[in-house]
Amino acid sequence: MVADFDSVVGAALAQTGLEDFGDGSFREGLEVLLGSLRDEARLNTRGEGYIYARIVTALSQRLQVEDWYRRHPEIDDVDIVAPLIGLGLPRTGSTALSVLLAQDPAIRYLRRWESSQPCPPPSTVHGPDPRIPADEGNQVGSRAHVPTGTHAPMECLELIALDFKSHIFQAFAQIPSYSAWLLEKADFAPTYAYQRRVMKLLSWGEPARPWRLKSPSHVLSLDALDQVFPDARFVMTHRDPTDVILSVADLYADIVGGFTDHLDRGYLGQLNVEHWSVGIQRALRFRDGGADNRFYDIDFRTMQADPIDAVRGLYGWLGEPVCDDFESRMRAWWAEAAAEREPSTPADPVAFGIDFDAVRPLFAEYVARSLDGN
Numbered sequence: 371m372v373a374d375f376d377s378v379v380g381a382a383l384a385q386t387g388l389e390d391f392g393d394g395s396f397r398e399g400l401e402v403l404l405g406s407l408r409d410e411a412r413l414n415t416r417g418e419g420y421i422y423a424r425i426v427t428a429l430s431q432r433l434q435v436e437d438w439y440r441r442h443p444e445i446d447d448v449d450i451v452a453p454l455i456g457l458g459l460p461r462t463g464s465t466a467l468s469v470l471l472a473q474d475p476a477i478r479y480l481r482r483w484e485s486s487q488p489c490p491p492p493s494t495v496h497g498p499d500p501r502i503p504a505d506e507g508n509q510v511g512s513r514a515h516v517p518t519g520t521h522a523p524m525e526c527l528e529l530i531a532l533d534f535k536s537h538i539f540q541a542f543a544q545i546p547s548y549s550a551w552l553l554e555k556a557d558f559a560p561t562y563a564y565q566r567r568v569m570k571l572l573s574w575g576e577p578a579r580p581w582r583l584k585s586p587s588h589v590l591s592l593d594a595l596d597q598v599f600p601d602a603r604f605v606m607t608h609r610d611p612t613d614v615i616l617s618v619a620d621l622y623a624d625i626v627g628g629f630t631d632h633l634d635r636g637y638l639g640q641l642n643v644e645h646w647s648v649g650i651q652r653a654l655r656f657r658d659g660g661a662d663n664r665f666y667d668i669d670f671r672t673m674q675a676d677p678i679d680a681v682r683g684l685y686g687w688l689g690e691p692v693c694d695d696f697e698s699r700m701r702a703w704w705a706e707a708a709a710e711r712e713p714s715t716p717a718d719p720v721a722f723g724i725d726f727d728a729v730r731p732l733f734a735e736y737v738a739r740s741l742d743g744n
Contacts, residue, residue, distance in 0.1 A: 373404060373407075373408075373418075373422045373425070374404060374408075375397075375400060375401055375404060378400070378404070378422065378425050378426050379429060380430060381426045381429075382426050382429035382430045382432075382433060383433070384438075385426065385430050386430050386433045386434060386642055388433040388434065388436070388437050388497045388623035389433070390433065390434040390436045390437070390440065391430060391432050391433060391436065392428070392435065392439075392564070393421055393563075393564065394605070395423055395533055395557070395560035395561070396432065396532070396533045396534050396564075397562070398514035398534075399533060399534030399535045399551075399556065400425070400429075400534040402502055402534075402547065402548050402624060403425070403534055403539055403545065403548050404425075404546035404547070405547065406543075406547040406549075407421065407543060409547070409594075410544060410545055410546055410547060410631065411543040411544055411629075412544070412630050412631070412632045413543060413547050413629055413630055414629060414630055414631050416487055416628060417542070417543065417628070417629025417630055417734070420542070420629060421539075421542050421543060421629065422485055422487075423557075424511040424531075424542075427486060427487070428486075428531055428532050428534070431486070431487060431488060431489055431532060432532055433573060434489035434490070434533075435488065435550050435567065436467075436570060436681055437491055438489060438490070438491060438571055439567075439571070440657060440682060442574070442637075444574075445491075445512075445570055445571050445574045446567075446570060448570040448571075448573050448574050449574070449578070450566055450569050450570060450581060450599070451580065451600055451601065452580065452601045452602065452603060453580065453581035453582070453583055453602050453603075454471075454581070454582050454583070454602070454603050454604070454605060454688065455582065455583045455586075455588060455595070455599070455602050455603070455604050455605075456471075456582075456583065456584035456585075456605055456606075456607065457583065457584070457585065457586055457588040457604060457653070458586055458589065458606045458608060458653075458658065459586060459589075459607075459608075459609060459611060459614050459615075459646055460586045460606040460614060460617075460618045460621075460646075460651065461609065461613070461614035461617045461618060461672050462586075462607035462608055462609040462614060463607045463609070463668070463670045463673040464586060464607040465584075465607065465673070466673060466677065466704075466707070467584075467607060467668065467673060467677075467680070467681070467702060468523045468525075468582070468584040469522060469523060469672065469707075470677060470678075470681050470700045470703065470704070471523075471582045471681065472521075472522070472523040472582065472698035473559060473696055473700045473703055474582075474696045474698075474699075475693075475695060475696065475699075476579060476580075476693075477570075477579050477580050477581070477582050478576070478579040478580065478581050478582070478716075479523040479581070479582045479583070480523060480524050480526065480528075480529065480572075480583065481521050481522070481523065481524065482521065482522045482523070482524045482626065483499065483502045483503065484501060485524035485525075485528040485529065486528045486531075487501050488571060488572055489571070490530070490550060491571050491572060491574050491575060492544075492572065493574060493575025494574050496525045501635070518538075523582070523584065525584055525586075525587075526565060526583050526585040526587040527585055527587065527590070529564075529565045529569070530558075530561050530562070530564075530565055530585075531550045532564055532565075532568065533560060533561040533564045533565075534703055534717050535552060535556045535558055535561045536587070537552070537585075537645075540552070540641065541621075541625055541626070542621075542625060542626065542629060543626060543629060543630065544630065544632075544633075544634055544637055544638070546637070546641070549641060549645070552590075553590065553644070553645060553648060554589075557594070558594035558595070559598065560595050561591075561594070562590075562591075562595050562597070562598035562599065563598050565598075566598055566599070569581065586646075586649075587649070589646075589649035589650060589652060589653040590636050590645070590648070590649040591652075591694045592652060592656040592661075593652075593656060598657070598732065599686055602664070602687070603664050603665075603666070604661075604664055604666070605665070605666045605667075605668060606653070606663045606666070606667050606668070606740055607663055607667075607668050607669075607670060607673070608667060608668070608669050608670060608740045609669075609670035609695055609741075610725060610737065610741060611646070611729065611730075611732075611733040611736070611737070612729060612730065613625040613649075613670075614646075615639075615646060615724065615729060616639075616716065616717050616719050616722060616724055617637045617714075617716075617717070618639045618642050618643075618646070619635070619642045619717070619722045619724065620717035620722070622638045622641075622642065623635055623717075623722075626638065631687070632695050635721050635722045635723070636721075636722060636723035638722060639719075639721075639722030639723045640723060640724075643729055643732065646650055646670075647732040647733060650733060650736045651736075653740070654735060654736060656665075658672075666683075666684050666687045666688075668680050668683075668684065668693060670743070676702070678697060678701060678704070681700060
């Protein structure tokens, strides 16, 4: 199976009976992605079925988003004010932090069941929402990579995938041309503008609540994110890069390995070293450019030692209270998560072509500024 632009677009049109995709910024990313999947990914039958279906779903959701705006232009009047956005290297405690923050009944976060299918707007669904799985949903790869629970918070990756500029695709397939384009040439400003558009739709008809968002990948594109969310504040989680890069590469391998019979661990290792070292440098430069006061920093060790206190510190910085219900929910989730946490076996860095002595200099400035002395 080889899917081209016309075939996936045609499938989405046929699936929805709609015609308007909105802003055409998605076209370039989709064309680069499809070319890279065709020429480089070497997908097996399972991979083709899964990934191309995801692409058609994203296109179908775009069509539905635009149809909702056409019928209800008042959606655009919804305000998205000062979101708190989590970012940093993966495997730094950012997922645990996002789940803790989701226990706050006063905030809005991106729920797992709506992340890839934001339509219809949740406020318009009466009775059980058909998007909410009866069980824990489908697992991609051999182990869970996201928080369990149908209402668990999800990263922004699915929303920005609607514009086809997202790390999520390189976690599914070995697509070096797309990954290079994403790092070097992609314009993320329209991507974040579309994310904001979808967030308005998700908020429409609901009580106004501040958004809590999260994705490590935002470090690659903070300048563009700032254009769209100029009042955003950021919580950045930190951990020694040599403790996380190998783990992320191994996560990629677990997922990609189910979709190809030609897994290249060396490629995945170098891909992650490159993307995260470049992303961290961009984040440092963004902070140095006048945004440092918009960041709150949390060390992984602090999160592990006392996660509730870490959230209290963050909320103190935000100038917001931690109510008793919020704290009780956080403590209950943390205790449950600790009881279910299983020990992991470290991957072999040699298998991924990762030499930690070569990796450390790439992150030396980051480590000196964010971790040394803590």
